[in-house]
Amino acid sequence: MIAGRTLAGIAAVVVTVVAGAVFVGLRTGDAVAEQRLDLAHGGLLYVDDAGRVRQDDHVGPSCQRVDVAAGVLACLRATAVPDQAELVVTKPGAEPRRISEWGLPSRVRLSPSGRLVGWTVFRSGDSYLGGVGTFSTTAGIFDLDTGSHYGSLEDFALIMDGKPYPAKDLNYWGVTFARDDLTFYATVRSAGGTWLVRGDLRARTLTTLRRNVECPSLSPDGTRVAYKFRDGDRWRLHVLSLADDRDVPLADPAHLDDQPQWLDDRTVAYGRDKAIYAVPADGTGTPTLLRAAASSPAVVR
Numbered sequence: 001m002i003a004g005r006t007l008a009g010i011a012a013v014v015v016t017v018v019a020g021a022v023f024v025g026l027r028t029g030d031a032v033a034e035q036r037l038d039l040a041h042g043g044l045l046y047v048d049d050a051g052r053v054r055q056d057d058h059v060g061p062s063c064q065r066v067d068v069a070a071g072v073l074a075c076l077r078a079t080a081v082p083d084q085a086e087l088v089v090t091k092p093g094a095e096p097r098r099i100s101e102w103g104l105p106s107r108v109r110l111s112p113s114g115r116l117v118g119w120t121v122f123r124s125g126d127s128y129l130g131g132v133g134t135f136s137t138t139a140g141i142f143d144l145d146t147g148s149h150y151g152s153l154e155d156f157a158l159i160m161d162g163k164p165y166p167a168k169d170l171n172y173w174g175v176t177f178a179r180d181d182l183t184f185y186a187t188v189r190s191a192g193g194t195w196l197v198r199g200d201l202r203a204r205t206l207t208t209l210r211r212n213v214e215c216p217s218l219s220p221d222g223t224r225v226a227y228k229f230r231d232g233d234r235w236r237l238h239v240l241s242l243a244d245d246r247d248v249p250l251a252d253p254a255h256l257d258d259q260p261q262w263l264d265d266r267t268v269a270y271g272r273d274k275a276i277y278a279v280p281a282d283g284t285g286t287p288t289l290l291r292a293a294a295s296s297p298a299v300v301r
Contacts, residue, residue: 036058037053037055037058037060037073038055038058038300039068039071039072039073039300040071040300041300042300042301043055043056043299043300044263044269044290044291044297044298044299044300045060045066045068045297045298045299045300046066046276046291046294046295046296046297046298047063047064047065047066047294047295047296048293048294049274049293049294051063051064051077053066053073053075054294055300060073060075061075061077061088062075062077063075063076063077063296064076064077064078064105064296065077065105065106065107065108065119065296066108066296066298067108067109067110067117067298068110068298068299068300069110069111069112069113069114069301070110070112070113070114070115071091071092071114072089072090072091072092072110072114072117072144073089073090074087074088074089074108074109074110074117074119075087075088075089075090075108076105076106076107076108076119077105078104078105079100083102083103083104083123083124084100084101084102084103085100085101085102085103085104085105085119085121086098086099086100086101087099087100087101087108087117087119089117089142089144091114091144094144097142097144099119099142101119101121101138101140102121102123103121103122103123103138104121104122104123104124105119105121106119106120106121106122106137106173107119107120107139107173107174107175107215107259108120109175109176109177109217109259110177111177111178111179111181111184112177112178112179112220112301113179113181114144115143115144115145115181116141116142116143116144116177116181116184116201117141117142117144118139118140118141118142118175118176118177118184118186119139119140119175120137120138120139120172120173120174120175121137121138122136122137123136123137123138136171137171137172137173137189138152138153138154138171138172139152139153139172139173139174139175139186140152140153141153141175141184141201150201150204152172153172153175153186153188153199153206154170154172155204156199156204156205156206157204157205157206158170158188158197158205158206158207158208159205159206159207159208160195160207160208161208165190165208167190167191169190169191170188170189170190171188171189171190172186172187172188172189172197172206173186173187173214173215174186174187174214174215174216174259175199176216176217176218176225176259177218178218178222179222181201182200182201182202183198183199183200183201184198184199184201185197185198185199185216185218185225186199186206186216187213187214187215187216188206188208193211193212194211194212194213194214194230195208195209195210195211195213196208196209196210196211196213196216196225196227196240197209210240210247212229212230213227213228213229213230214227214228214230214235215227215228215258215259215260216259217259217260217261217262217268218262219239219262219265219281220262220264220265220301221265222242223241223242223243224239224240224241224242224281225239225240225242226238226239226240226250226260226262226268226281227239227240227260228256228257228258228260229247229249231249231253234254234255234256235255235256235257236249236250236252236253236254236255236256237249237250237252237256237260237268237270237279238250239268239281239282239283248281248282248283249283250268250279250280250281250283251279251280251283251284251285251286251287252270252272252277252279252286252287254272254273256270256272257272258270258271258272258295261297261298261299262281262299263278263297263299264299265281266280266281266282267279267280267281268280268281269290269297269299270297271294271295271296271297274292274293274294274295275289275290275291275292275293275294276289276290276291276294276295276297277289277290278290
């Protein structure tokens with residue numbers, strides 16, 4: 001492990017939160033307009049091509065990645081400081097938190113309860129591969145209820161093929177949470193390969209489940225995981241059944257570079273070619289365009 005890659009740096013700031021709605025100040029010149037995001041009654045949030053969160057005609061904060069759960073809004077964005085990311089989490093009834101992190105924004109996810117937030121950043125110049133232009137990823141988890149910081153996933157024990165895996169060249173990204181606020185899934189990379197891992201926050205362990213997998217997303221009912229699966233030199237959207245290990249390629253064969261998001265238990269959304277699409281989770285149908293000039297879909301359930 002590299003101590004310098006452990007996540008740190010937490011501070012709180014105050015914004016206004018009322019009955020599941022978030023009022024966000026957006027500065028245009030010297031004027032500030034307030035927009036109301038409804039985080040309680042369903043709908044799709046996304047990041048537009050100007051880098052702002054949108055919900056129908058409402059405009060929220062500047063973000064590069066956004067997620068929402070149980071009235072909690074998580075916004076991961078770059079800052080004016082080079083190679084610096086900021087995670088702002090707005091939770092009803094509590095002061096929002098700002099988590100500063102060295103790196104470029106990559107992924108953010110909340111647990112279904114809104115209690116846990118997980119994020120990923122890219123870090124240039126901090127790679128086990130070495131050389132100019134190399135980078136690594138770092139993923140962390142924070143408990144908004146208790147204030148517990150779980151640090152980097154690199155500090156967890158990795159179990160591969162039933163045995164401890166002590167390699168030092170580990171990179172983690174793409175966290176997704178189960179409803180118990182203890183179990184989560186993520187990606188690990190080592191020795192040129194990637195694996196889907198299941199994490200246990202209480203035991204601080206990660207167990208490999210399947211190879212050639214990236215960016216998992218757990219279904220709302222907790223029974224399946226959507227992810228990118230390596231198909232030759234491309235990454236294609238697949239869904240895995242956790243009960244019987246059945247893996248299904250979905251009906252969009254295009255190369256994917258995104259962490260998918262479930263619209264409901266039957267439909268998976270994802271960003272591709274600067275737009276958001278949706279496709280049935282059982283492998284049937286065809287892709288449907290949801291939003292043009294958009295990315296990072298998030299669902300108010």
